[in-house]
Amino acid sequence: MKSCLIVDDSRVIRKVARQILEELHFTTVEAVDGKEALDCCRDSMPDAILLDWNMPVMSGIDFLRKLRQEQGGELPVVVFCTTENDIEHITEAIQAGANEYIMKPFDRDIIETKFTEVGLV
Amino acid sequence: MNKSDFDFLCDFLRQRSGLILSQDKMYLIESRLLPVAKKNGLKSLEELVAAIRRGQDKKLVQLVTEAMTTNESFFFRDKTPFDTLRDQVLPALIEARGSSRQLRIWSAAASTGQEPYSIAMILKDLQARMQGWRLDIIGTDLSHEVLEKARAGMYSQFEVQRGLPIQMLVKYFKQIGEMWQIDAGLRAMVNFQPGNLLERFDSLGKFDIIFCRNVLIYFDQETKKDILERMVRQMPEDGMLFLGSAETVLGVTDQLAAVKGLRGVYCKKSLLTTVSSPRPAAAPLAAKSA
Structure with missing residues (x-):
């Protein structure tokens, strides 16, 4: 079973994402901001990370740049999941090392096809 | 009711x-x-x-x-057929058509355009190997309304996230307000026209590759057979037909055979028995299915 870290400051979004990911046979861990996510990764690197952009304490993009410098931090497949939907943000995310990008709102189909795209499903 | x-x-x-x-x-x-x-x-x-x-x-x-x-359509729907097209079928055809330098592809239920545009993106990515080629992609559908949308190439945020890799979105789409439009170069590669599979389609000409996925399921056996056999007549000897993952020619027509190792891909039955010189495009593929 693959593991996915869900990083979002919204409890509702985390719950919806967790339900979908569990249906896709992932074990899930949750974090409310980039800093908590980084602690989770240092503890145990997940296979996948579903990552919000705008969060208090540490943003998703700051987390991603730090993660990719960590030992083993190049391994997780990172899928952004954010309301930021312009080409500048998408390009910035890819340059920082994101593997895929989901623009909110999302549904099960979108998560499933995006995760399939990067070989997670 | x-x-x-x-x-x-x-x-x-x-x-x-x-x-x-x-x-x-x-x-x-x-x-x-x-x-x-x-x-x-x-x-x-x-x-x-x-x-x-x-x-x-x-x-x-x-x-x-x-x-x-009308059916809901995804970009690169089911993924595998498009990987097969890019990695197996097109390389063989590019080699076989080296002298005529022409390739014709038909998307027989083009709907809102996702399938023919997915094919166009694949061809665009391979264009270094097809400099100066004449490439025709024809998309037909029963519905005038969906074809209008297909021609505009304008998709919602939801639609561009179903099956389309983010790199492809960045590379081939432009954001217009809340919508995403596929670039003019790709739109120019696909010719959309109305067409009913129940009616004659021989005027469309010959096609090296036909995509006819998830359409035949709506027809009865007799109609399926008729459509498939008329498609066979539009294919050159080494033409390839893509059907949906739940579809088959078994028990429908004996003029087509599955290409072994390539799920959902079919070729003329006669190709399997005549794999000899001059070497047809799909010989390396078809030989496997003997």
């Missing part, structure tokens, strides 16, 4: 589009036709059926047919 109305609608749709509706598809009628009724100032399905029975409103007849036959 009463039985007489249901039977009338079934007959009507079968004649217009070949669509076969069984009793268990009642929900489909309600979910798709109620909005059409409301939009045209009719209060119920009964009123809608009555209007079709009168047969005077040609536009309404077209709208009903379109609503019942």
Whole structure:
């Protein structure tokens, strides 16, 4: 079973994402901001990370740049999941090392096809 | 809806589009036709059926047919067929067509354009190997409404996230307000035209590759056979046909055979028995299926 870290400051979004990911046979861990996510990764690197952009304490993009410098931090497949939907943000995310990008709102189909795209499903 | 109305609608749709509706598809009628009724100032399905029975409103007849036959479409739907196209089928055909430098592809149920545009993106990515080639992609569909949308190449945020890798979105789409439009170069690669598979399509010419996925499921055996065998006549000896993952030619026609190792890909049966010189494009593929 693959593991996915869900990083979002919204409890509702985390719950919806967790339900979908569990249906896709992932074990899930949750974090409310980039800093908590980084602690989770240092503890145990997940296979996948579903990552919000705008969060208090540490943003998703700051987390991603730090993660990719960590030992083993190049391994997780990172899928952004954010309301930021312009080409500048998408390009910035890819340059920082994101593997895929989901623009909110999302549904099960979108998560499933995006995760399939990067070989997670 | 009463039985007489249901039977009338079934007959009507079968004649217009070949669509076969069984009793268990009642929900489909309600979910798709109620909005059409409301939009045209009719209060119920009964009123809608009555209007079709009168047969005077040609536009309404077209709208009903379109609503019942339109399918949701994804970019790179099911992924595997497009990997197969890019990694196996196209390389063989590029080699075989080295002298004519021409390739024709038909998307036979193009719907809102995702399938032919997915094919166009793959060709674009391979263009370094096809400098100066003439590439034709034809997309046909029964519905004029979806073809209009296909030609515009304008998709919602939801649509561009179903199956389209983010790198492809960045590379080939432009954001216009809340919508995403596929770039003009790709739009120019695809020629969309209305077409009903029940009618003759030989005027479209020959196709090296035909995509006919998830359409035949709506037809009865006899119609399937007729369509497939007419498609065979539009294919050169080494042509390739892509069907949907749940579809097969087995028990439908003996003029086509599955290409072994390539799920959902079919070639002319005669190709399997004549794999000799001059080497046909798909020889390396077909040889495996012997």
